[in-house]
Amino acid sequence: MTDNIKGKTVVITGASSGLGEATARHLANAGAKVVLGARRIDRLKALSSELGLPEGSSIETDVTEAGQVKHLVDQAVRLHGRIDVIVNNAGLMPHSPLERGKIDDWDRMIDVNFKGVLYGIAAALPHMTAQKSGHIINVSSVAGHKVRPGSAVYAATKTAVRVISEGLRQEVKPYNIRTTIVSPGAVESELPQSITEADVAAGIADFYERYAIPADSFARVVAFAISQPEEVDINEILFRPTAQEL
Numbered sequence: 424m425t426d427n428i429k430g431k432t433v434v435i436t437g438a439s440s441g442l443g444e445a446t447a448r449h450l451a452n453a454g455a456k457v458v459l460g461a462r463r464i465d466r467l468k469a470l471s472s473e474l475g476l477p478e479g480s481s482i483e484t485d486v487t488e489a490g491q492v493k494h495l496v497d498q499a500v501r502l503h504g505r506i507d508v509i510v511n512n513a514g515l516m517p518h519s520p521l522e523r524g525k526i527d528d529w530d531r532m533i534d535v536n537f538k539g540v541l542y543g544i545a546a547a548l549p550h551m552t553a554q555k556s557g558h559i560i561n562v563s564s565v566a567g568h569k570v571r572p573g574s575a576v577y578a579a580t581k582t583a584v585r586v587i588s589e590g591l592r593q594e595v596k597p598y599n600i601r602t603t604i605v606s607p608g609a610v611e612s613e614l615p616q617s618i619t620e621a622d623v624a625a626g627i628a629d630f631y632e633r634y635a636i637p638a639d640s641f642a643r644v645v646a647f648a649i650s651q652p653e654e655v656d657i658n659e660i661l662f663r664p665t666a667q668e669l
Contacts, residue, residue, distance in 0.1 A: 429454030432503040437513030439466040441612030442641045449642035458499035460484030486513045486539030496546035508558040511543035515617035536580035552598045563606040601656045603648040608663030609635040
């Protein structure tokens with residue numbers, strides 16, 4: 424499933440581990456020109472070297488800083504002349520009951536999960552509208568469809584991603600730009616490690632141990648959306664481990 428992937432310039436945020444890393448590997452192996460952004464530059468450079476990417480394909484990027492996200496996208500255009508796809512993947516998931524008042528965690532989720540996606544859209548759109556083509560892939564979650572106790576703020580950020588993505592879908596029709604929301608269930612990643620409450624972290628770790636599927640499952644979903652003919656716009660994919668009930 425590499426049709427319509429080979430040769431495309433793909434920017435991926437949160438590419439140093441988990442879903443982003445798996446997607447980088449998968450798309451690079453399919454012939455895409457991947458450009459990687461994340462805060463952990465050492466891990467990015469190691470991945471870039473392993474994949475044989477050109478110099479400058481790994482950019483230290485904090486998605487809470489709009490200027491850094493713009494620099495990442497602009498660097499991809501400098502390297503390859505255009506940007507065909509951006510995967511706004513960076514995220515975190517510090518679950519906790521609202522009554523515990525974890526305001527710092529709430530702020531981080533809003534800044535990374537929601538504003539980070541907005542900054543990715545803002546960075547990519549000028550290039551995509553100018554070239555009259557492109558594909559914006561925003562990562563939501565099963566939690567963007569179903570809220571559970573302890574996940575209210577996380578679910579709110581992931582619901583916001585879906586809302587913004589639908590508005591974007593309608594707005595970019597004149598520019599031949601495609602949009603996709605990917606909403607995964609339990610997929611192996613470092614998300615559970617962002618939980619700051621020990622009891623909540625233990626429960627989520629147990630859940631992931633029992634149900635999580637490999638990160639490559641997410642990468643294949645992204646590849647499916649990108650690989651469609653240009654006239655096909657896959658707007659949303661919701662997927663879970665077969666055994667996951669919630």
